[in-house]
Amino acid sequence: xxxxxxxxxxxxxxxxxxxxxxxxxxxxxxxxxLNNLVVIAPxxxxxxxxxxxxxxxxxxxxxxxPGETTSVWGDLLLxxxxxxxxxxxxxxxxxxxxxxxxxxxxxxxxxxxLWQPPLFAALFTLLLVKxxxxxxxxxxxxxxx
Amino acid sequence: xxxxxxxxxxxxxxxxSIDPWLWVIPGLLIGLIFGSIPGLQISMAMAVFxxxxxxxxxxxxxxxxxxxxxxGAYGGGVTAILMNIPGSSSSIATxxxxxxxxxxxxxxxALGLGxxxxxxxxxxxxxxxxxxxxxxxxxxxxxxxMEMVVVVLWGLTLIATxxxxxxxxxxxxxxxxxxxxxxxxxxxxxxxxxxxxxHLLDGISVVPAMIGIFAASELLRLRGGSYLxxxxxxxxxxxxxxxxxxxxxxxxxxxxxxxxxxxxxxxxIPGVGSSVANLVSYGEAKRTSKTPEIFGKGAPxxxxxxxxxxxxxxxxxxxxxLALGIPGGAATAVLLAAFSFHNIIGxxxxxxxxxxxxxxxxxxxxxxxxxxxVIGLLMLRVLGMVVRVPLAYLVPSVLAMCAWGGYGITGTxxxxxxxxxxxxxxxxxxRNDYPVAATVIGLLLGRMMEGELVRTLQxxxxxxxxxxxxxxxxxxxxxxxxxVLVGAPLLKSLRRHRQRRTGA
Numbered sequence: 001x002x003x004x005x006x007x008x009x010x011x012x013x014x015x016x017x018x019x020x021x022x023x024x025x026x027x028x029x030x031x032x033x034l035n036n037l038v039v040i041a042p043x044x045x046x047x048x049x050x051x052x053x054x055x056x057x058x059x060x061x062x063x064x065x066p067g068e069t070t071s072v073w074g075d076l077l078l079x080x081x082x083x084x085x086x087x088x089x090x091x092x093x094x095x096x097x098x099x100x101x102x103x104x105x106x107x108x109x110x111x112x113x114l115w116q117p118p119l120f121a122a123l124f125t126l127l128l129v130k131x132x133x134x135x136x137x138x139x140x141x142x143x144x145x
Numbered sequence: 146x147x148x149x150x151x152x153x154x155x156x157x158x159x160x161x162s163i164d165p166w167l168w169v170i171p172g173l174l175i176g177l178i179f180g181s182i183p184g185l186q187i188s189m190a191m192a193v194f195x196x197x198x199x200x201x202x203x204x205x206x207x208x209x210x211x212x213x214x215x216x217g218a219y220g221g222g223v224t225a226i227l228m229n230i231p232g233s234s235s236s237i238a239t240x241x242x243x244x245x246x247x248x249x250x251x252x253x254x255a256l257g258l259g260x261x262x263x264x265x266x267x268x269x270x271x272x273x274x275x276x277x278x279x280x281x282x283x284x285x286x287x288x289x290x291m292e293m294v295v296v297v298l299w300g301l302t303l304i305a306t307x308x309x310x311x312x313x314x315x316x317x318x319x320x321x322x323x324x325x326x327x328x329x330x331x332x333x334x335x336x337x338x339x340x341x342x343x344h345l346l347d348g349i350s351v352v353p354a355m356i357g358i359f360a361a362s363e364l365l366r367l368r369g370g371s372y373l374x375x376x377x378x379x380x381x382x383x384x385x386x387x388x389x390x391x392x393x394x395x396x397x398x399x400x401x402x403x404x405x406x407x408x409x410x411x412x413x414i415p416g417v418g419s420s421v422a423n424l425v426s427y428g429e430a431k432r433t434s435k436t437p438e439i440f441g442k443g444a445p446x447x448x449x450x451x452x453x454x455x456x457x458x459x460x461x462x463x464x465x466x467l468a469l470g471i472p473g474g475a476a477t478a479v480l481l482a483a484f485s486f487h488n489i490i491g492x493x494x495x496x497x498x499x500x501x502x503x504x505x506x507x508x509x510x511x512x513x514x515x516x517x518x519v520i521g522l523l524m525l526r527v528l529g530m531v532v533r534v535p536l537a538y539l540v541p542s543v544l545a546m547c548a549w550g551g552y553g554i555t556g557t558x559x560x561x562x563x564x565x566x567x568x569x570x571x572x573x574x575x576r577n578d579y580p581v582a583a584t585v586i587g588l589l590l591g592r593m594m595e596g597e598l599v600r601t602l603q604x605x606x607x608x609x610x611x612x613x614x615x616x617x618x619x620x621x622x623x624x625x626x627x628x629v630l631v632g633a634p635l636l637k638s639l640r641r642h643r644q645r646r647t648g649a
Contacts, residue, residue, distance in 0.1 A: 012573040016317065020324045026338040027327060035602065036335045039595045043323045050317045057313065075365050079569055082361065086548045086561035094552075098545050105541025109368045112537075124542055132549055135185060135193065138556035 005058045008072070013051060020047055078108055093143030094133065099125040147276065148500050155504035158204060159512070165204050165505075169513055172212030173520045179213070180220020180232045181528060182546070185553055186352070187217030187233065188475035195479055195486075203487040204502065208509045210483055211463075214476050215513050218419070218456050219263045219521055226255045226448070227373070227531050228543060230360035234351060234589055235419035235455040238427035240359060241582060242440060242447030249443050250374045252532055253383050257390020258448045260521045262401060265394070266453030267514045269405035270412065270460025275507045278468055278496065284618070285465050288414050290600035291612060291619040296414060297594045299626050300421040303428035304583045311578065318579045322587020323594075325349055332596040344559035351589050353551035357564035358581045361547050362571025370536045382529040387522065393445055400430050400446045404453030411454075412461025419458035419474075420589055426454030429629065460510070466491055467503055 024044045027036055085101035103121035111117045129145045159165055172194075179190035190213050198206035221232025226243030239259060246255035304319030305312065328338045329348030339345040367373070374380045394401060404426040411422040430450035431440040440447050465471040470491030472478035484491055489499075496503055531539065547568075551560030571581045605612030613619055 006577070008573055009577045012577055012579070015570070015573070016321050020321060023324050023327055023338045027331075027335075030331075030337050031333075031335045033333075035333045035599050036331055036337070038598045038602070039323060039591060040327050043320050047317065047320045047324065050313050050320065053313045054317060057311075071369065075368065075572060078365055078368060079565075079572060082365075082544055082548070082568060083562075083565040085545070086551070086565040087558070089548060089552060089561050090558045094549070098549075102541045102545055105544060106537055109537040109540045111535075120538060124545070128545070128549065132182065132185075132546070132553075135179075135189075136553055136556075137189065137193070138552070140552075 004061065005055065009058065013054065017047070017051055020044060074108070078105065081105065081108070090141055093141050095125055095129050095142040095145040098128060148504075151500035152504050154501035155508055158501060158505045159509055164202075165208050165509060166512070168201070168205060168209035169212045169509075169516060170520065172209045173216035173513065173517055174524075176213040176216020176218075177220040177223075177520070177524055177528075180217035181223045182232070182550070185232075185550070186475070187214060187221075188479055189553075190217060191476055191479040195482060198483055199486060203489060204505055204509070206483050206487065207480070207506050208513065210480055211459075211506070211510050212513045212516075214459060214480075215267060215456075215510065215517055216520070217476075218267070218459055219260065219452075219517060222259045222263065222452050222455070223256065223525070223528050226259055227252060227529065228360060229363045230543070230547070231355060233420075234355065234585075235423055235458070236451070237355070237359075237420075237582060237585060237589075238423040238451035239448060239455070241427065241451070242442070242444045243451075244363075245441065245443035246445075246448070247373065247532070250376050250380070251443065252374065252529060253381075253386030254390035254393065254445070255443075255448055256525045256529060257387040257392075258394050258445050259390075259452045260387070260518065260525065261391040261394035262404070262449040262452035263456040263521075264514055264518045265401055266405045266408055266456035267459055267517070268511060269402070269453075270409045270457030271463075271507055271510045271514065272460075273406075273409045273457075274460040274463055274467075275504070275511075278464060278503070278507075285413055285469060285471075287618055289616065289619075290597040290604065291609070291616050292622060293414065293597040294594070294601055295619050295622040295626060296411060296421060296425075297590050297597060299622075300424045300428075300590050301586065301594070302626075302630055303424045304586055314577075314579045315583050318574060318581070318583035319587045322584035322589075323591040324587075325354075325584070326588045326591025327595065332599045344555075344557060348592060349588065350551075350555050350560060350563055351585075352554045353560045353563040354567045354588055355585050356547045356550055357567030358571035358574075358585060361544055361564060361568030362575055362581065364540045364544050364547075365568065365572050366575060367536050368540050372534075372536060373532045373539070380532050382526050382532075384522070384526065387525055390445075394449055397446055397449050399433075400449045401453050403429060403433075404450040405457040408454030408457030409461040412458025413464040414461075419455040419462070422458040422461075423451040423455040424586060426450045432629065460507075463507075463510075467506070468493065468496055470495070 024040055027040045030036065081101065081104060085097055088097040099121050102124055103118050106117040106120060129142060133140050175190055175194065176187060179185040180187055191210050194213065198209060201209065218235065221236035222239045225231040225236040225240035226247055229240050229244040231237045231240050243255045243259060304315060326348065329345055330336055372380060407426040407429065408422040411425060412419055427447055427450045430446050431437050434446055462474060462477050466477045466480055472481045547564050548561040551564035554560050574581050601609050
């Protein structure tokens with residue numbers, strides 16, 4: 001099955017069904033009245049039918065050509081880095097987190113040179129903190145700037 | 146239709162001195178900047194600059210704030226075209242074809258199309274407001290939850306047209322968005338799926354989710370490339386090409402006018418506005434097009450339909466504010482605050498007793514639209530430079546801005562984390578050919594749909610279909626929707642069938 005249904009597609013369907021199932025279950029637990037389920041019930045039923053259609057459709061098709069796995073791992077690495085950066089913003093400080101992420105991101109995306117990426121990251125962080133950050137109507141935690 | 150005496154007084158107010166216009170150009174620039182940076186909302190810009198208007202007279206304040214509104218509406222479209230980041234929910238449909246055009250090296254033409262469609266759309270919206278403010282106000286008062294259900298349903302039908310290769314994938318993506326919109330406290334106060342997290346009480350914040358699923362996921366895919374536009378010869382910022390895009394807009398008068406009318410009418414409905422207008426307009430442009438297969442791949446019609454509708458909805462949204470004193474959205478709520486700053490109360494008495502002021506606001510906005518065309522053309526040369534930045538530097542910088550934008554919307558860690566979660570979801574969806582826009586549409590309209598459905602059920606005593614028969618506007622909208630969705634494709638296939646038979 002996994003040969004015909006690519007791993008990323010299976011993962012996506014799994015995430016969609018698991019999250020939707022939990023949302024549906026939680027809504028029914030909270031209140032089983034029509035007013036509470038007016039969208040969830042019909043949409044949930046439609047999703048089940050669609051999931052069956054999508055899985056059957058994928059299994060009937062010939063197995064797809066294996067994709068380039070290195071690009072997947074590269075994307076996942078940057079995605080993981082991005083998630084860590086998002087979490088670090090309010091824990092480490094917007095300035096330090098942005099500087100580190102942009103530096104690492106430039107290098108991971110193919111930026112050349114030893115001094116250009118950190119210099120760019122520093123200037124970009126300074127610009128962001130002093131302009132974008134100044135417009136925020138909320139307090140913004142910074143460690144250095 | 147027009148009170149000529151009040152009209153001439155309005156002209157006097159506007160043109161007897163330069164004072165009312167002094168703040169229009171700064172307002173347009175502020176709007177363009179806020180609109181084009183993900184996470185900075187137009188309403189936020191208007192709120193930030195609201196205290197500045199305290200020292201101005203009422204007309205000057207109105208023109209300043211509405212110029213931020215006008216500039217912001219177009220600014221959101223610029224980033225949608227250049228980076229696939231809709232600045233706000235009103236620019237979602239602009240990204241569908243604007244970004245593919247940019248990737249093909251037609252960024253100049255796409256920006257020109259967007260600018261011209263925005264200018265024409267806003268112009269049509271305000272002309273309609275000038276001519277029809279009375280009847281439109283009466284129309285708005287007759288809009289109830291049943292009518293809203295029909296309008297939102299119309300917006301949702303776009304989901305079915307977003308993925309040509311696989312309808313089930315498009316529907317699944319849309320249904321998932323609808324399901325995600327049900328997280329948090331329901332319309333009736335029932336708590337669902339909050340997992341004890343206070344950030345989820347109001348549900349998933351739509352704008353950070355939109356930034357993550359559209360922009361961040363696309364940026365991840367761009368990693369490893371050299372530039373947004375691969376062909377070096379097409380990476381220039383060319384005024385003649387932008388002007389060619391402007392001229393191209395007028396070769397699609399049907400799409401332009403239909404988009405502007407859809408925007409003005411839907412924009413007049415409080416609470417619905419430009420977010421739905423651009424989707425409905427895009428859907429209609431695709432359905433009625435002779436070449437629907439090129440939509441989503443860089444069709445100029447798609448950009449024109451979306452931009453004309455979201456800009457004309459601005460005029461529509463002013464209807465409820467001026468004629469009824471009801472803000473239709475966050476931006477008009479700030480305008481209402483400016484009203485109270487100057488001891489003015491919007492509503493029927495405002496229109497009756499201060500018609501000259503009402504006309505001068507509308508005429509002033511028409512003037513702003515002309516200025517937007519000039520300022521927009523000048524600013525596009527600067528904003529378009531993004532195609533010259535190497536992707537190795539652009540991708541991490543814009544990703545960082547996406548996370549900052551998420552924080553700018555929510556003011557908590559929930560914003561950046563929503564961006565990150567939806568970036569991952571969007572990456573998975575794009576890899577497997579699921580339309581991410583369908584999920585955003587579901588997420589955006591799901592909560593609105595639930596609220597209006599529940600209100601309809603409560604008002605109708607559990608008999609919504611019988612209630613529909615008693616609502617002529619809802620019935621009319623429903624019939625038009627069915628005719629457009631079912632009748633038009635049927636007619637088209639019948640005509641094709643007849644042509645084939647006569648050909649044979």
